[in-house]
Amino acid sequence: MCPVLGHLDGRFESADAEAEHRIAVLYREFGGPLLRHVRRSTGNDLQWAEDVVQETIVRAWRNSARLQWEPSLIWAWLLTVARRIVIDGRRRKSARPQEVEPPEADMMSVPDGSERALSAMVVADALRALSEEHREVIEQTYLRDRTISEAAEILGIPPGTVKSRLYYGIRALREQLRDKGVAG
Known part of the structure; x- marks a missing residue:
């Protein structure tokens, strides 16, 4: 079972086996590229990007009977859904800013590329x-x-x-x- 879809084990037992197979293939084929794409959209926030990919795959699973499984169409669908999830997340974050303490200067890392x-x-x-x-x-x-x-x-x-x-x-x-x- 795919790591991102692991929490759905109970639900998959009653789902169509073909849908389960398609979602596993979907995650295997598109999970990495989708995560890289979403990381750019989330300001390189890996945790948020993983959450977005997971939610995108869950939505694909829920809509698997209606999706057209041609790779270019499914990729476009995944990108659209992920973009909407990121936009919704940004709206939620901007509605109520998170309170954090500023990090100490010696604890800050400097990206070197x-x-x-x-x-x-x-x-x-x-x-x-x-x-x-x-x-x-x-x-x-x-x-x-x-x-x-x-x-x-x-x-x-x-x-x-x-x-x-x-x-x-x-x-x-x-x-x-x-x-x-x-x-x-």
Whole structure:
């Protein structure tokens, strides 16, 4: 069972087995990218981001019969739901500010960016290990934030080929990162 969905064990026993499988796959495939996306939206607040991802997955489970399970559509749905949850959270926090004592100056940490730089180096190295075709579609869609159609036009290949290369490229990238001990 997925860690984020672990508290739903009792509810899943009576739920449709296919819905349970889809949600497990959904978390496995989209949980990491969704968490990274949500962390940016929450000001890098990991606890809040994990709560948002968990609530998003719970809502996907509740709506699993109505969702269209095409990866691009489900990703868009997850992003929309997560964004709304973050917005609602910001509204709640702004309605009643939390009282905190200011931290002591010697207890404050200063971010140095080394972890981010190291991660970028590892991902860049893993990308270099991919075939040129896979690297190109990942660069166009993820790094340059282009749609499948835009990437297809730029690369001069059909959108279906972009989707296929993207699917297999991401799988190969995950494998590269797993081999480097980065992704689990």
